[in-house]
Amino acid sequence: MLLTFEFKNINNYPVCSIHVNDIPEQFGSVEPILNVAIDMEMYTEFNVKIYFMNKSPDDTVVDAAGNIIQDKNFELVDILMDGVSIGDYRWEGEYVTATERNKSCLFFGPPGHFEIALKGPGDYKHLEGTTDFKDFDEQYKLWQWAKETLKI
Amino acid sequence: MAMGKRNIKNIAWLLATANLGGEYKWNHTPDTSFNYVASRVPSIFSSGNAIIDPTFAAWKRTINIAEYLDDPFVVDKFYEAITPYLNSSKYFKIKDTSLFTSMDYCSGSQEAFLNFMMMNRDKRLRLFKGDYWWHLDICDSLGIEWAFIEDDELRHTDFVIFSCPFALTGEPHANMLDMLDVCEHKGIEVLADLIYMPNYKEQYEMDLGYDCINTMTFSFSKTFPIQTARIAVRLQKKVTRDPLNISNNENIENRLALGLGVNVMENYPINYMVDTYSDLQAKWCDILSLTPSNVVHLAYGDDYSDRSNQYSKYNDQFRRYNMGILYQNDKLLNEIYV
Numbered sequence: 001m002l003l004t005f006e007f008k009n010i011n012n013y014p015v016c017s018i019h020v021n022d023i024p025e026q027f028g029s030v031e032p033i034l035n036v037a038i039d040m041e042m043y044t045e046f047n048v049k050i051y052f053m054n055k056s057p058d059d060t061v062v063d064a065a066g067n068i069i070q071d072k073n074f075e076l077v078d079i080l081m082d083g084v085s086i087g088d089y090r091w092e093g094e095y096v097t098a099t100e101r102n103k104s105c106l107f108f109g110p111p112g113h114f115e116i117a118l119k120g121p122g123d124y125k126h127l128e129g130t131t132d133f134k135d136f137d138e139q140y141k142l143w144q145w146a147k148e149t150l151k152i
Numbered sequence: 153m154a155m156g157k158r159n160i161k162n163i164a165w166l167l168a169t170a171n172l173g174g175e176y177k178w179n180h181t182p183d184t185s186f187n188y189v190a191s192r193v194p195s196i197f198s199s200g201n202a203i204i205d206p207t208f209a210a211w212k213r214t215i216n217i218a219e220y221l222d223d224p225f226v227v228d229k230f231y232e233a234i235t236p237y238l239n240s241s242k243y244f245k246i247k248d249t250s251l252f253t254s255m256d257y258c259s260g261s262q263e264a265f266l267n268f269m270m271m272n273r274d275k276r277l278r279l280f281k282g283d284y285w286w287h288l289d290i291c292d293s294l295g296i297e298w299a300f301i302e303d304d305e306l307r308h309t310d311f312v313i314f315s316c317p318f319a320l321t322g323e324p325h326a327n328m329l330d331m332l333d334v335c336e337h338k339g340i341e342v343l344a345d346l347i348y349m350p351n352y353k354e355q356y357e358m359d360l361g362y363d364c365i366n367t368m369t370f371s372f373s374k375t376f377p378i379q380t381a382r383i384a385v386r387l388q389k390k391v392t393r394d395p396l397n398i399s400n401n402e403n404i405e406n407r408l409a410l411g412l413g414v415n416v417m418e419n420y421p422i423n424y425m426v427d428t429y430s431d432l433q434a435k436w437c438d439i440l441s442l443t444p445s446n447v448v449h450l451a452y453g454d455d456y457s458d459r460s461n462q463y464s465k466y467n468d469q470f471r472r473y474n475m476g477i478l479y480q481n482d483k484l485l486n487e488i489y490v
Binding site (some may be wrong): 001033082083084138139140142143145146147149150152 | 167169
């Protein structure tokens with residue numbers, strides 16, 4: 001399965017590490033799109049954590065009035081599983097710092113990590129409200145069968 | 153052995169996942185991710201596009217069409233050849249083609265449709281449900297009123313476009329003759345679109361002698377895989393001095409297209425696809441429990457996809473199957489699936 005992470009508002013060269021079930025799968029500069037390929041069966045629960053690796057106090061510069069005039073940060077836009085967006089389910093994630101857990105926070109500002117519990121392809125919760133995948137289960141199995149048949 | 157709907161879905165997913173290439177960019181699958189493949193599945197059997205016959209596909213690449221750029225007479229050659237070519241069909245006969253003495257090259261039948269709409273823009277377009285969805289999108293974009301023939305009586309302030317064989321079914325529309333009688337009586341102008349006639353495989357005679365039919369259109373796009381060359385012609389009983397006609401009078405028609413069209417007519421009989429693919433149509437319709445149309449590359453069955461209409465909200469053709477992709481990949485499918 002391919003996990004795709006979409007980011008925006010990437011400021012001042014942040015670095016992240018993406019873990020799946022606490023195993024580091026990807027490390028490097030935050031880019032608008034990062035892909036992580038993992039083996040995951042349908043309906044298997046797993047967690048994803050995105051660690052903000054290189055934030056330090058010196059990255060945040062404030063003016064005399066205390067306004068932030070320079071910082072290092074980025075924002076998570078979406079997570080896709082084999083091209084299928086998890087949609088609003090992304091708001092189930094939390095941003096965890098040393099002192100607090102911020103629910104529904106996609107902003108990587110202070111040092112910490114974002115975490116979210118996901119389920120392998122086929123979890124309808126991710127697709128509720130969409131009209132395109134009401135037969136997701138069947139379609140996903142057809143896609144897997146096609147790839148196996150074509151040896152792709 | 154009939155396999156039915158379940159296997160229509162399997163084959164749709166198989167063909168959507170395979171990188172089949174071809175002349176449309178959406179047939180080149182840049183990735184095989186689930187979402188991208190899923191977005192292609194509903195279009196696998198859609199459209200009325202021509203069968204990509206490998207012999208024809210190889211032949212067309214040998215034609216040096218550039219030489220026609222400087223040939224001012226290729227236009228006349230095309231015009232002289234087109235009516236006999238249409239009349240050479242062994243199956244679908246067109247009565248009274250001799251009445252259509254005025255010809256205009258058009259860049260696809262769409263250009264003829266567009267000019268017909270522009271010249272009738274103050275009237276209301278009427279067409280049968282299931283005919284070419286493009287007409288409705290264009291009317292919406294131009295602010296031209298329209299209504300399905302089934303939904304209101306025909307009035308003298310209407311104009312009509314119809315296809316025969318009918319776009320959705322591949323058969324003459326059941327109400328076509330009644331419609332023509334009313335149009336004849338009320339003086340409603342009618343355009344007849346004959347784009348599917350070369351692939352029609354049963355005996356039929358289309359009467360174009362009605363006074364209300366001043367215009368018929370024909371395109372090579374649904375017969376031979378040259379739709380990107382835009383080879384089409386508008387034939388009229390009486391000249392319409394519209395933008396198309398005015399432009400063509402400058403002798404600057406697309407000679408590349410016309411030169412290719414002349415070559416096609418000289419080398420490929422109009423019923424080539426019928427004669428080549430009728431057996432494969434029967435085979436695949438049997439395997440998939442589909443009903444073959446009398447247009448050799450079309451068939452009918454249940455919807456195999458629950459996706460909303462592609463390209464246009466008016467494109468509701470999910471019960472019609474374009475079988476060309478099965479014929480084109482018959483060998484592959486035989487090896488790995490059948």
